[in-house]
Amino acid sequence: MAVEKKDAEGFLTIDYNNLTAEVVGPGGLTPEDLASLKEPLAAAVKDLTSRYRQGLLPFLDLPKDAKLAKQCQKLAQSGREKYTDILVLGIGGSALGSTAIYSALQPLASRSAKGKKGYPRLIVADNIDPEGFATHLETLDPQTTLVNVISKSGATAETMSQFMILFDWLKKKGGKNALTENLLVTTDPTSGVLRQIADDLDLVTLPIPPGVGGRFSVLTAVGLAPLALAGVNIEGLLAGAEVAASDGLKNSPSNKAALFAGLNWLLTTQKNRDNLIFIPYSDALAKVADWFIQLWNESLGKGLKLDGSENLLAQTAAKALGATDQHSQLQMWMEGPANKTVLFLGVDKLRTDLKIPAIFKEHEALAYLGGQTLGQLLSYEQKGTARALAENHRPNLTLTLPTISPQTVGYLLQTLEIATVISGTLYGVDPLDQPGVELGKKFTYGLMGREGFSDYFKRYEQGRSAKKKYIVQ
């Protein structure tokens, strides 16, 4: 999986000209602001390295796990003949990574009906809306579909409900050996109810390493198995991520993960820019924004600092898609409250381009388009928008991939994961937990009548009473 240093240099470019006060004026980062980053960033990278060496950040070692890669490849090899479809049952971190990578690396396949030629199609079912979920049961063949259920705890209500429905479906409509042939269980290696069921029924399983949380798990079996099955070059992905892991541990001004973390932290804590709009200019990279939003928001939206004090600052990430959302959200970014940083993700060289024919030359409003390409227009729209924002004193930042490849996508995702951990250190919060999502789950358990949660049912009912005046029909 070696990648030459020279190649790696071209995996990702960060251009932060449009964040500087020199370019955007007041609201931008001054040379003093930038100089002030040096110390905290060096400390945060040191902290990262030390935690990594203590084995506390196993996600950094995932790209080197040749054994897992081999296992997934083997699975993929035998699965290629057997399955027409891979149906992933998962939510949040069990769904967003494989969706992002599949969309990025097989954009045409994910639009056409049949997946990459010669490989099963990947479908990620990440919601429980029966109106949506029912279509899978109606359109998939239980004889030729591999159901890959992914839940680390094995208790995720959404995923387990899906699993119970699909388990029944396979049992009733799949082949004789459907439970062992058409079911792949990705879960904790030793604990949890899904592990127990898998062991009891002798199902095929893959492990999720205990120290790796959902949003950092795309390079575990969670992402690698379905992606390999669907024909994605996971070696390339891992090779790119490995370079990123090595780059991200360096105390150097060219550490892109650290720079990304530091710039956004400054904007949030010094310039009141507590929103980050992530706008890829690429249909294929649209889902990378969804993946990033979970990573960033769930890691950094914390009410308490590590020292127990209240945390008031975080940057909320939201997604958009270029050029489309120039016609939807740009007005707000240009003239709305000065509380945003816009993060562009562009691609230097697209894999396909389309020429605009040189017709309608007699019409001035169209003449300039003919003879150019859609790719040129897309790229110029990105540049023109970034420049317009800058002139309007709206800081923005541009990430550029030289091209969309397994290597560059692997590099990008791993860099953003490292940037997230470094950000946690800068804000003084734990980027690896998510305590805030528990209360909602407990109310849901209470409403669903789960044993031991009747108090939450009562609490819900009490909270609901006597306020009909605030309901308008």
Add this chain to the structure above:
Amino acid sequence: MAVEKKDAEGFLTIDYNNLTAEVVGPGGLTPEDLASLKEPLAAAVKDLTSRYRQGLLPFLDLPKDAKLAKQCQKLAQSGREKYTDILVLGIGGSALGSTAIYSALQPLASRSAKGKKGYPRLIVADNIDPEGFATHLETLDPQTTLVNVISKSGATAETMSQFMILFDWLKKKGGKNALTENLLVTTDPTSGVLRQIADDLDLVTLPIPPGVGGRFSVLTAVGLAPLALAGVNIEGLLAGAEVAASDGLKNSPSNKAALFAGLNWLLTTQKNRDNLIFIPYSDALAKVADWFIQLWNESLGKGLKLDGSENLLAQTAAKALGATDQHSQLQMWMEGPANKTVLFLGVDKLRTDLKIPAIFKEHEALAYLGGQTLGQLLSYEQKGTARALAENHRPNLTLTLPTISPQTVGYLLQTLEIATVISGTLYGVDPLDQPGVELGKKFTYGLMGREGFSDYFKRYEQGRSAKKKYIVQ
């Protein structure tokens, strides 16, 4: 198109208990806050009525345009036999409305490969990324596809580039009469380059009424024609919208458009909640969030008030999807900066439900799921999440549709459009213009070499020079 008043009462429910200080504590709206709404809301509704009567808000009369509805139905009738696919070329307001409604009302069809049985499939091409756009050329049949190009000005760079490519494609690969049989031009009735071309070549056209801007145009030919062609019940849609238009003009505490506008305005201007997270708990309604975001952000993100003074306040809308994004963004909403209102959109009665089989009863962590339905779980997750946010002092608001139908969707969209205009009055800005998007377009024209924009090319180049130190590779 008459709808009984009794039915209309059930089209939409707004529950704002979880916005009140009584429920969420500090940060919520107090009885005094709510009382303070009365006067400005009455004034805003009065202003709405007076502008409507002056003919300045023609979008309010669209539901009554029986002639247009008939024209679209006729088109649909003949198109049913002729076309397998309708390909809309449009961006922003020319794409988001039909996408939202098609996804809402034909959710299964939009997921399967073939559209509603007996009707052409609707595909909305709203981006210029060649990697995505090329798939349309590869998968569609120029003999049986109706290309519907939609641009009011006729000069939208993205849409016109797509059009030039598809015009060429139809001419070369379509049938003998492809330009007149397979092309539908929706544009200004009298002016613009697209109108000129259509008139010159004698193409089939539909008008976009001059006084209706893109984001308010879903009930013009922009939305109605492709939706009718794809088999959507546009009469029902219009009937629901007509009731909403009538309700929205009333000076009454049960005016839902006014209430929605007023509550969000208070939260933004009095409680520092300048972000609005719109989270439908329905796959089918996911795209309604995209449509709403354009409507809200482009209408209200204004740098200047109508009186020429600086405008500093606006609420930025962002989208999410329930239950999925509980596993992605909820942590940030629960514990991140107290700058958000969460807007839930739920459905009382889904069109399909799926039973979770009563298996794995021996496992406590799963036993409570068996025998219930995915629809119940989805609904309880929404309620549990809203309650958890409220207990954590995070204001949130719930809109509920009794069911997803043409009538309720029409009512919802028209109500939100009216709420947007009322919001403009409350903030003192013009909700109908979008001056902030022009500068970016000019830079793009400059970069593309359009005649008359070379100054912008120079300005772009100057802005770019001498800052290599802020680029990291």
